[in-house]
Every structure is written in structure tokens, then in C-alpha cells.
Amino acid sequence: QSMLTQPPSVSGAPGQRVTISCTGSSSNIGAGFDVHWYQQLPGTAPKVLIYGNNNRPSGVPDRFSGSKSGTSASLAITGLLAEDEADYYCQSYDNSLGARIMIFGAGTKLTVL
């Protein structure tokens, strides 16, 4: 069971906006640790989509945005394209066992209808 909770799936029509939530706790997101988001296309390694809660690496379209508040974070995708169909993972850190460890959400499958 992941320390970060994501919805298993979301869907939207082309051009629409979808959001993916990532809910943690006081020992991870709520402790102030940054949240990063990855996009994983079928058969490929994950790629950084958002880092440091709300920053986009060069080359990532501004249709993708991230936010963080309290013990949760969100990824928003506007103007959905067929090529956005992928699995999305949030990642943060947890210190409940005394040392900082990396944790992932279980992933959300985005379907573009």
C-alpha cells in the first residue's frame, strides 16, 4: 500500500482538462517535502513531467502544471491530446522511520476518450 494515494484512473475527451490528485500525510508531503510528477508511456522509462511541486522541465508543454497544498498535490493537464494517454506517478519523500526515503504513488492511468 502506497504512502501516496492516487486515483487508479482518470479520463477526458480531447481538449478537456483533467486533474490527478496525490494525497499524502504529515510525514511526507505535509512535512514540506517536494512533490515530483512523472509520465510513463507504455514500454518506456518514466520521465520527469513536473519537479519541485510546480516546475516544468524544458520541453514539457505548459499544458501541464502542478500544485501542492498541505498534505496533497495535484497535476493538471489542459487541452488534452491523444499523446497524453499514459501512466502518471507522483513522487515525494517520507521521514517517518527517521531517515528520508523516496516514495511513489501507485500511479494513475490517463485515458483520452
Next chain:
Amino acid sequence: QVQLQESGPGLVKPSETLSLTCAVSGGSVSSGSHYWSWVRQPPGKGLEWIGFMYYSESTRYNPSLKSRVTISGGPSKNQFSLKLSSLTTADTAVYYCATEKVTVDPSPLWEWGQGILVTVSS
């Protein structure tokens, strides 16, 4: 830019020890500029962080795997390795090596290898 490439067996038997190697180019495992990590993904499931190595000496592991995992530098220069013991079928997964830059705030896993599928089966 750092590039990573995993290598190792694709099939191992239950109870045996898995040994994987990650070859690094464009960076040095002994430079102190990166954390060198392993992440795995069971078929059809999510990502699980296994642990990292720093400066070829310092390590940190996922508590759920700690008793079975060793990450170390080598066997050759600019490589790092993963050993996972007492394998069961639940260890069947794609294993990725990946790297995180050492910064004031924790950075994401910027670079990833292509991944290697390891199947645990008799």
C-alpha cells in the same frame, strides 16, 4: 547528460540472489554530484524505490527490502550494482537504474536506464 544502462540476467530462480549492474556515462559514480538509485516495477503495477548509493560508500534502502538489498559501486569503474537476495516470484519486475542530482532540496530522478525485465521462476 548522464546516461544509464542496466545489464544482468533476465531469469533467476526462487531463493537465489539477483545481481544487476548499471553502466554510467556522462557522469561519475564517485563524484558526489548524484545519488545512484534502483527502482523496480512489477508487470502492470507501479514504481517502487529500492534504494540509492552515494559516493560509492553511503547507502539508503527501502525499509521493506532493506534486509535483502545491497547497492554498491562496481564491478568496474563507473558502474554501480544491485544485489537482491532470497528471491520470490514477487520480485519479478522491470528493474531501472536512475539518478538524482545532489541539491539543497531533493531533486527528482532525472535520468533513467531503459530498464531490464527480471523474471523469478523455477
